[in-house]
Every structure is written in C-alpha cells, then in structure tokens.
Amino acid sequence: MTYSIEQEPTTTAERWSEERFQDMARLWNLSEEDQAKMKQLQERISDIDHWKNCPYEVIRYYKEFKGHLNKVEKMFRHMVKWRLDHDIDTHLERYG
Numbered sequence: 657m658t659y660s661i662e663q664e665p666t667t668t669a670e671r672w673s674e675e676r677f678q679d680m681a682r683l684w685n686l687s688e689e690d691q692a693k694m695k696q697l698q699e700r701i702s703d704i705d706h707w708k709n710c711p712y713e714v715i716r717y718y719k720e721f722k723g724h725l726n727k728v729e730k731m732f733r734h735m736v737k738w739r740l741d742h743d744i745d746t747h748l749e750r751y752g
Contacts, residue, residue, distance in 0.1 A: 665710070667705075668702065668704070668705055668709050668710075671707070671709060671710035671711070672698050672709075672710060672711060676710070676711055676712070677691075677694070677695075677698075677711050680711040680712050680715055681694070681711075684715050684719070686715075690718070690723065693718070693723050693725060694711065694714070694715065694718060696725060697714060697718065697725055697728060697729065698711070698714075700725065700729050701714070701729060701732060701733070704732075704733065704736055706736045706739070706740075707745070708732075708735070708736060708739070709732075709736070714728075714732060717731055717732045717735075
C-alpha cells in the first residue's frame with residue numbers, strides 16, 4: 657500500500673485506521689503479541705494530536721525500546737513535546 661500527499665490522513669483516528677495499522681504490521685512482520693502491544697500503545701497515546709502519531713512512526717519507538725510500553729510512551733511524548741516546544745514542524749515554512 658502506498659500513499660500520496662493527497663491521501664495523507666489528517667486526524668489521529670484516520671492515521672491509525674485498521675488498514676494502515678495492518679499495513680504497518682505486515683511491513684514490520686509483527687507477531688500477534690507485538691500487534692496487541694501496539695494497539696495498547698495506540699490507546700495510551702490517543703490524546704496526542706500530532707501528525708507523528710501514526711503507526712508508521714510509533715513502530716520505530718516500539719522497536720527501539722523493545723516493546724517496553726512505558727518507555728515507548730515516555731519517549732514518544734518527549735519527542736512530540738520537543739517538536740512543539742521548538743516549533744520544528746513549521747521550520748521550513750519560516751526559513752524556506
């Protein structure tokens with residue numbers, strides 16, 4: 657499955673659609689246990705309304721911290737906070 661810019665989801669619910677989740681799980685060859693943990697993680701970070709909150713991004717943290725959900729959640733939240741605090745998402749618009 658490939659997406660173009662025109663198809664980019666704009667809400668967290670759209671970014672975490674079942675179709676996108678299953679595509680990510682297939683790409684990363686996730687076990688049933690890993691998929692269940694990713695679903696738990698999805699619920700834990702559902703309050704974060706940021707474009708990085710999607711399975712294709714979150715899985716990288718999940719793998720880096722070997723599925724330790726508390727650490728994954730902490731580091732993901734830290735990353736989003738840092739991006740917001742430093743206005744990273746509009747950097748190119750300001751200086752481009």
